[in-house]
Amino acid sequence: MRIALLGYGKMGKTIEEIAINRGHEIVLKLEEDIDTFEIDKMDIDVAIDFSIPKAAFKNITTCFKNNIPVVCGTTGWLDDYEKAVEICKKEDAAFIYASNFSVGVNLFFELNRKLAKIMNGMKDYAVEIEEIHHTQKQDAPSGTAISLAQQIITENDQKNNWQLDHAEADEIPIKAKRIENVPGTHSVSYKSQIDTIEIMHTAKSREGFALGAVVAAEWIKEKKGIFSMKDVLSDQIK
Numbered sequence: 001m002r003i004a005l006l007g008y009g010k011m012g013k014t015i016e017e018i019a020i021n022r023g024h025e026i027v028l029k030l031e032e033d034i035d036t037f038e039i040d041k042m043d044i045d046v047a048i049d050f051s052i053p054k055a056a057f058k059n060i061t062t063c064f065k066n067n068i069p070v071v072c073g074t075t076g077w078l079d080d081y082e083k084a085v086e087i088c089k090k091e092d093a094a095f096i097y098a099s100n101f102s103v104g105v106n107l108f109f110e111l112n113r114k115l116a117k118i119m120n121g122m123k124d125y126a127v128e129i130e131e132i133h134h135t136q137k138q139d140a141p142s143g144t145a146i147s148l149a150q151q152i153i154t155e156n157d158q159k160n161n162w163q164l165d166h167a168e169a170d171e172i173p174i175k176a177k178r179i180e181n182v183p184g185t186h187s188v189s190y191k192s193q194i195d196t197i198e199i200m201h202t203a204k205s206r207e208g209f210a211l212g213a214v215v216a217a218e219w220i221k222e223k224k225g226i227f228s229m230k231d232v233l234s235d236q237i238k
Contacts (some may be wrong), residue, residue, distance in 0.1 A: 001221060004028035006052030007074065008060045008137075014210040015048055022214060030059075044068050046217040053077040053139065060095070061087045069094035069220045071213055073101050075143030085226055094220050098229045099143030101212030105186070106229045108201040111147050112188055115160045115199060116155035125157070125190040125197070127152060130175040132185040140164065140176040144186055149174060151189070184209075 001024045006013045008029045016026050022081065027044060030051070039047075039062065047063045049056055053076035063070045064087050074219070088095045100106070119125060129152075131145040141164055149162035149172045160170050167173035187200040203209070212229065219232045 001025070001218065002027045002043055002045045002061075002220055003217060004030075004039065004042070004047040006030050006047055006049040006063075009050070009074070009208060011050040011144070012048075015050065015213055018207065018210050019125045019214050020219075022175070022218075024214070032128070039063065039066050039068065045052070045221050048072075048213050048217055049074050050213070053227060056080075057084060060084050064091040064093035066090050067091070067093060067218070069217075069223065070096070071101075071216045071220060072097045073099075073209065073213055075099055075146075076139035078143075085190045088226060091218075092224055094222055094225060094227070096216050096227045096229070096232065098216070099147040100184075100209065100210075101216060101229060102201075102203060102208040103212050103215075103233065104203075105144060105201055106207055106233055108186070109147065109151060109201070111199055113151050115188070115190075115197075116152040116222055119190050120156050120158075122190070123158070124192040126192070127156070127211070128173050128186045128189050128191065129162075129188070130185075132179055132182050134182050135178045135180055137178065141174040142176070142184070142186070143174070144184065147176050147185060153180070201212060209220040 003024050003026050008031050043172050046069045049059050049072040051074050056074040056077040057080040060070050129141045129148055153159050159172050162172040162174055183203040183206055185202045189198040216232050
């Protein structure tokens with residue numbers, strides 16, 4: 001498979017190593033601060049975007065217009081997500097966006113949904129999310145933390161929004177911490193006066209995120225439509 005890497009920072013380099021080890025070829029590498037490129041004459045099977053928020057929308061939609069499927073893990077650009085989906089459908093292209101491509105995190109998402117459903121109506125428990133990432137991460141809270149909050153909101157009759165740090169009674173507080181050399185830790189806790197129920201995912205390296213992105217790229221090749229990691233992992237997650 002011929003892969004374009006849109007964003008060639010630490011994650012891009014890790015994806016490159018894993019993709020090559022799995023027998024794929026990297027035919028284009030763009031640095032993170034480049035937001036325009038020419039791909040109309042290139043033979044590309046799939047593009048993987050881990051760029052920066054200001055570059056992501058143009059990168060993604062340029063690929064759609066050139067019939068190139070896109071796997072995107074860039075966060076912080078989602079105000080334009082619906083526009084990107086419209087363009088994808090118009091161009092009959094293929095798109096997977098995930099706030100986190102790690103297989104473990106996507107299993108964690110399923111656990112979060114199930115726990116949120118169980119805890120709905122338990123008024124003695126207050127829910128809170130905490131995320132910890134490396135100091136180079138540009139957005140806060142993380143896309144993964146936002147996904148966790150949105151999943152809880154879907155299952156919780158008392159919550160309708162999230163806020164960074166301080167939240168009202170009908171909102172979920174998300175605490176974001178930045179610490180050197182932390183790939184990513186996410187926890188969801190339900191606290192009462194007598195106990196705490198908590199689930200947590202701790203990434204040990206970037207390799208889990210990168211492997212998931214390459215697996216998604218392998219899966220989406222030659223497909224059309226809008227997909228999620230749940231589609232990619234449908235055999236594992238029922």
